[in-house]
Amino acid sequence: MALTGLQIFKLLPKTNCRECGFATCLAFAMALAVGKTSLDDCPQASDEARETLGAAAEPPIRLVTVGQGEYAVELGGELVLFRHEKTFYHPTAVAIEVRDDLPEAELTERLHAVQALSFERVGITMRINSIAIRQTGSDSASFVKTVELVQANSPLPLTLVTQDPGAMRAALAIVGSKRPLLWGAAEANWREMTALAKEYGCPLVVTAGDLAGLSSLSEQVTGNGYKDIVLHVPAKAAGDVLRAATAIRRMAIKKRFRPFGFPVLASVGDNRDAYLAALTAATCIAKYASMIVLDTVDPAVVLPLLTLRQDIYTDPQKPIQVQAACYTIGNPGPDAPVLVTTNFSLTYFSVGNEIESSRVGAYLVTVDTDGTSVLTAWASGKFGPEQIAEALEKTAVGEKVKHRKVVIPGYVAVLSGRLAELSGWDVLVGPREAAALPGFLRSYTAN
Amino acid sequence: MSFELHREKFPCRISEVEIGAGVAGNGQRFLQVGGASTLPFLSFDGPSGHLPVIGMEVWDVVPELWPAPLENIFGPVAGDPVEWARHCAQEWGAEFICLRLRGADPELNDASPEACATLARDVLDATGVPLVVLGCGNDAKDNVVLQKVSETCAGRRCLIGPVTSDNYRTIAAAAMVNGHLVIAQSPVDVNMQKQICVLLNDLGVPQTQIVMDPTTGGLGYGLEYTYSVMERVRLAALQGESSLALPMIVFCGFEAWRAKEAKTGPTDGVVQGVAWEALTAGTLLQAGADMVVMLHPEATRVVREHVKALAGGEMTL
Numbered sequence: 001m002a003l004t005g006l007q008i009f010k011l012l013p014k015t016n017c018r019e020c021g022f023a024t025c026l027a028f029a030m031a032l033a034v035g036k037t038s039l040d041d042c043p044q045a046s047d048e049a050r051e052t053l054g055a056a057a058e059p060p061i062r063l064v065t066v067g068q069g070e071y072a073v074e075l076g077g078e079l080v081l082f083r084h085e086k087t088f089y090h091p092t093a094v095a096i097e098v099r100d101d102l103p104e105a106e107l108t109e110r111l112h113a114v115q116a117l118s119f120e121r122v123g124i125t126m127r128i129n130s131i132a133i134r135q136t137g138s139d140s141a142s143f144v145k146t147v148e149l150v151q152a153n154s155p156l157p158l159t160l161v162t163q164d165p166g167a168m169r170a171a172l173a174i175v176g177s178k179r180p181l182l183w184g185a186a187e188a189n190w191r192e193m194t195a196l197a198k199e200y201g202c203p204l205v206v207t208a209g210d211l212a213g214l215s216s217l218s219e220q221v222t223g224n225g226y227k228d229i230v231l232h233v234p235a236k237a238a239g240d241v242l243r244a245a246t247a248i249r250r251m252a253i254k255k256r257f258r259p260f261g262f263p264v265l266a267s268v269g270d271n272r273d274a275y276l277a278a279l280t281a282a283t284c285i286a287k288y289a290s291m292i293v294l295d296t297v298d299p300a301v302v303l304p305l306l307t308l309r310q311d312i313y314t315d316p317q318k319p320i321q322v323q324a325a326c327y328t329i330g331n332p333g334p335d336a337p338v339l340v341t342t343n344f345s346l347t348y349f350s351v352g353n354e355i356e357s358s359r360v361g362a363y364l365v366t367v368d369t370d371g372t373s374v375l376t377a378w379a380s381g382k383f384g385p386e387q388i389a390e391a392l393e394k395t396a397v398g399e400k401v402k403h404r405k406v407v408i409p410g411y412v413a414v415l416s417g418r419l420a421e422l423s424g425w426d427v428l429v430g431p432r433e434a435a436a437l438p439g440f441l442r443s444y445t446a447n
Numbered sequence: 448m449s450f451e452l453h454r455e456k457f458p459c460r461i462s463e464v465e466i467g468a469g470v471a472g473n474g475q476r477f478l479q480v481g482g483a484s485t486l487p488f489l490s491f492d493g494p495s496g497h498l499p500v501i502g503m504e505v506w507d508v509v510p511e512l513w514p515a516p517l518e519n520i521f522g523p524v525a526g527d528p529v530e531w532a533r534h535c536a537q538e539w540g541a542e543f544i545c546l547r548l549r550g551a552d553p554e555l556n557d558a559s560p561e562a563c564a565t566l567a568r569d570v571l572d573a574t575g576v577p578l579v580v581l582g583c584g585n586d587a588k589d590n591v592v593l594q595k596v597s598e599t600c601a602g603r604r605c606l607i608g609p610v611t612s613d614n615y616r617t618i619a620a621a622a623m624v625n626g627h628l629v630i631a632q633s634p635v636d637v638n639m640q641k642q643i644c645v646l647l648n649d650l651g652v653p654q655t656q657i658v659m660d661p662t663t664g665g666l667g668y669g670l671e672y673t674y675s676v677m678e679r680v681r682l683a684a685l686q687g688e689s690s691l692a693l694p695m696i697v698f699c700g701f702e703a704w705r706a707k708e709a710k711t712g713p714t715d716g717v718v719q720g721v722a723w724e725a726l727t728a729g730t731l732l733q734a735g736a737d738m739v740v741m742l743h744p745e746a747t748r749v750v751r752e753h754v755k756a757l758a759g760g761e762m763t764l
Contacts, residue, residue, distance in 0.1 A: 082682070084675040121667070211764050215450035237760035238753060239488055242733075246489060247764050251453050259450070274717045275749035276756065279729040283757070286674070286733045300712055300719035304666060304726045307708070311671040312730075346669045353705060357512075435584070439554050 003053065005030040011049040012042065019043050035059040035079050040227075060253050062262050064203045064228050066093070066130060066181045066291075067157020073129040075203075075230060075290040076263030081253055084316055090263075091313040092284065093291040094305065095130035095159050100146040101137065107146065111153045113297035119306060122320045122345050126306040130181065132159035132293050133171075140167035147171045151178075159183055159293070165192035176200040181230065181291075183207075183265070190217060194226050203228040205265055211247060218259040230291065232265040238280045241266055245288040263290030274301055285309050320345040321371035326395035327352065330361035334402040337362045337444050339430065340388050341409060342369040342377045350434040358438035360445055363400060367391040374409045385415045389423035398425075407444070452764050455492045457685035460484040461692050461737075462654040463497070466543065466628060467577025468604040477604065478543060478577050480658070480737040481694035486681065487735055488757045491764050498758055499732055501739050501751045502543035502579065503535040504700050507558065507566060508550035514710040516718050520744060529569045536574035539744035540751060545579040546570055547701070551592045552583035560595035567596045571603055579606040579630070579696070579740070582618075590617040597621040606630060606696075606738075609660050612643045619652055630696060632660040635672045637679050637691075644690040658738060659695045665702035665709075666727045673697070677734035695735055699728040699750075700742025721746045729753055 009029035020041040022028040031037045038058050039045050063077035073093045080086045096114050098107060111131070118127040131150050135143040143162060150158065151174065158180035160171050168182060177200075184205030185193035197204035206221055206229050208214040214231055221229055233244040245264050251257040266289035271277040277294070278301045284292045285308055296302070314320055324343045329352055341351045343366040355362050367387050369377035377383035392398065392406065406425045408416065410432035420427045431440050460482065467477035483496030509525040524531040528546065535541040548563050550556035571578050580596050582589030593607050594617060607622050608630025615629075622629045631647055633640035640659060647657055661680060664673040677695060684692040703709050703724035712719020724746040728739050732754065741747040 082675070082678050083671070084679055210762065211452065212450045233762075235760070235762055237762075238756035239490075239758055240760035240762040242488055242757060243491055243760070243764055244762065246486075247452060247491070250455070255453050257450075257453075273749065273752070275722060275725050275745070276752055278722055279725055279749060279753040280756070282726045282729045283733060286730050298713075298717050300717040300722055303708065303712070303719065304722045307667040308670070308726055308730060311667060312674070314671055316671075316675060346664075346672075349668050353707075 003033065005033040008032050008053060011046075011052055013044040013046070015044060017044065038062070058258070058261060060256060060261055061249075062227060062229075063090070064230055064263055066159070066179060066203055068179050071129070071155050071157055072179070073157060078249070078290075079253070081250060083312065087315040087317065088313050090290065091309050092289055093129040094302075094309070095132040095291060095293045096128055096297060097132045097134055097161075097293050097295045098146065098150065099134050099136050100143045102146070104149065107149055108153055110297060111150060114156070115154065117297060117299060117302050119303055121307060121310060122322055124310065126310060128156065128302070130157045130159050130291075132161055132183070135162035135164065135167055138164070140164065140170050143167045144170045144174065147174055151175055157181070163189055165189055165196060168193065168196055172196060172200050172202070176202065179203070181205060184230075184232070185217070185221060187213070187217060190221055191224075194221050194224050197228070198226050203230060205230045205232050207232045207234060209234065211244060214248075215257075215259040218262065222259070229262050230265045231260065231262050232267070234267060238283055241280060242283050242287050245284065249288040264288060265291045265293070267293050268295070274298065277301075278305060281305055282308055286312055319371040321368075322348045322366060324366050324368035324391065326397045326400075327364045327366065328361075329355045329364055330359065332361035332363055332400070334400070336360075336401060337407055337441060338365065338397055338401060338405065339363070339407040340365045340367060340391065342367055342372060342374055342383055344369065344371045344373045344377075347373050351437065354434045354437040355441065358441040360438075360441040362441065363397050365391050365395050365397055365406075374411050378412045378415075383412065385418035385422050388415075388419055392423050392425060452491065455485070455489070457484055457493075459685050459687050459689065459692055461496060461681075461684060461694060462657075464628065464655055464658060464694050466579075466604055466606050466658075468602060468626075476576055483735075483737075484685065486685075487733055490758075497737070499737050499739055499754055500542040501728075501741060501747055501754065502545050502576075503539060503541035503744070503747055504545045504547055504698070504740050504742050505532045505535060505570065506547050506549055507563070508556055514704060514720055516714055516720050517704065517743065528566060529573045532570045533573045535744075536576045539747055541576060541741075541747065543577040543579060543738070544570055544574055545581065545698075545740045547581045548583055548592060550583070551588055552585055553588055554585075555583070560592045563592045564595040564599035567605070568599050571600060571605070577604070577606070579738075581608065581630075586614040590614070593618045594621040597625040597627055600627070601625040604628065606658055608632065610643065610647070612639065612646055615643065615646060616650065619647055619650055623652060623656070628656040628658060630660045631657050631693075632662060635662045635664065635669070635676050637676055637683065640676070640680055641688070641690050644693065648690060654689075654693060657693050659691070659693050661695060661697075663697045663699060663702045663727075663731070665699070665706050666723050666730070667708065668702070668706055670727060670730060674730060674734045677731065677736065681735035694737035696738040696740065697728070697731045697736045698740045699731065700724055700740060700746065703727040704742055718743075718745070721749075725749050725753075732757070
């Protein structure tokens with residue numbers, strides 16, 4: 001059963017040596033209690049502590065790092081089954097597959113295409129996290145050559161896909177110091193692959209055809225002293241992928257079933273229909289894959305997937321914000337309306353979209369309300385006359401128009417008087433809902 | 448540690464709802480939705496209910512500005528909603544039609560209740576598939592329009608709405624008298640969803656005649672809010688909150704194509720707008736969507752295929 005922080009603290013050395021990265025043993029114990037760290041990080045933990053703490057000494061799902069430096073990506077470390085229970089912490093890593101039988105020109109072209117798959121959305125850069133190099137023949141020379149080429153042309157962490165320990169060793173001789181993901185170990189080769197993973201300190205994918213097999217293989221590898229592993233069940237149908245990943249996540253979180261306490265890698269399958277492959281990938285992002293491997297560099301597929309990943313992995317407690325600024329919508333002239341709203345991304349997008357669809361050029365000033373919506377921000381004093389007046393001043397929107405009329409959301413009509421006093425602008429009360437803006441703006445410009 | 452699959456057992460089950468009814472001779476099909484006692488597609492836990500059904504949206508008035516991928520497909524039929532609906536049902540495999548009566552809006556065409564009702568009946572007769580009818584969003588107008596639609600399509604078990612806690616009596620009463628079902632809408636909020644469902648129960652609307660609309664956010668534009676509210680609603684229902692034990696409908700096509708990225712993305716090869724729409728639907732299927740309303744035929748097709756793939760598979764867990 002889970003122990004409290006204080007119960008765990010009693011079992012720790014109480015030396016406050018800080019080697020675990022926490023200031024005190026008590027802080028470490030508290031973090032341990034909520035599964036945010038592992039007892040492995042305490043160099044002085046006694047055997048007795050390890051035994052007593054048992055499952056409680058490990059987070060329910062281990063955090064595994066692939067790659068190094070700026071592009072390193074963390075897999076796993078999740079604590080809940082549903083994002084509303086807290087949040088999902090480590091966004092599904094997206095890898096793009098390249099085969100080692102690709103001619104060199106095509107390979108470099110694909111790597112450039114991957115590098116171009118970088119998108120800016122609400123102030124966050126979304127990109128691909130790894131290149132997965134798949135060995136296609138029995139010849140390790142072309143595999144090694146591809147690994148060399150990819151390494152020279154891409155900064156992304158590598159995923160090495162081969163079942164052959166010889167080819168894996170040859171590739172590790174080149175990139176072994178960069179913490180690639182080794183994919184990987186199966187029933188037939190797990191001893192050699194585990195030895196390689198240990199030797200080079202690289203995370204290892206463990207694959208079995210069903211959950212029972214995966215459970216026993218995971219136990220064998222961890223029993224062998226290696227814990228940086230990633231679980232994989234090669235399933236084809238989207239339903240199988242979903243059910244396997246769900247069963248693994250659920251047993252790890254709810255049952256603390258140790259063999260499943262690791263991140264999951266999902267393969268999207270060799271689906272020739274790009275939309276169906278994208279739908280399977282989307283299912284994996286929503287339901288429990290810490291890493292997916294795609295076989296496309298089409299931005300029309302990748303952008304929607306990365307956007308979905310951003311949606312699902314947004315902390316429900318911390319709404320996405322847009323920058324507080326003056327946004328230009330359409331082609332506003334000096335008589336164009338000036339509207340204010342909050343910097344909650346959804347509020348901004350709804351208001352902005354409606355202004356756009358009205359085809360009336362306008363200036364939209366967003367006030368920094370820590371990403372809260374109009375009513376919430378108003379109730380918490382973040383969208384009051386002072387803040388709005390300050391935003392009008394700061395964004396210098398007054399220099400863009402020759403009038404002094406500002407439209408405020410209908411829900412905060414009550415602050416009109418004070419805002420007019422503070423800012424010197426005439427205050428017009430707009431509609432309560434963004435959907436009514438096109439009608440409002442058309443009659444605004446008519447007058 | 449020996450492996451034993453953990454199965455989740457919930458005490459309750461989502462209500463089974465039937466939409467559409469045949470009248471003598473016209474061979475109209477009907478659909479059953481709901482009935483799940485597990486989270487979506489987790490058939491190893493128990494009976495996961497009827498598969499989600501995929502319908503298509505038809506508008507009485509076409510927008511002034513339509514993204515090219517929609518214009519290209521619907522251009523030839525867009526001026527004729529009955530023909531458009533017939534295409535959806537017969538060419539593009541829509542399992543139901545969702546008629547959005549935008550033109551009833553006093554700000555738009557202010558179409559008369561009679562005209563709206565006749566259109567709804569014509570669509571029903573022309574397609575042979577069940578019908579969802581949406582008002583224009585103006586409460587006062589929707590009350591008269593949807594009442595008229597209810598009367599004109601009496602006995603055909605249409606799904607009509609939406610109704611909200613601020614405006615439900617007239618529409619729900621008309622729907623009940625004429626043997627239809629109602630869409631109970633909430634603004635992405637579990638408590639308000641419960642409130643409108645309880646209000647409908649108090650009015651005497653049976654559980655078998657309500658479908659919930661948690662309000663759809665499109666991909667990148669609030670999808671995660673809808674997703675989590677739907678997961679919470681579905682979990683609460685399965686754990687015993689009977690007022691929420693109802694199927695859910697989501698409007699993926701309409702919301703997805705409002706996104707800038709859907710309107711402007713690549714259109715040769717994979718169409719970004721179609722992917723945007725399909726992924727909105729695919730994600731909400733995981734949150735418990737039972738009825739999915741699409742717009743683009745290609746997105747409709749792939750989501751239908753995807754539902755089959757989610758239901759299928761041969762792996763023994």
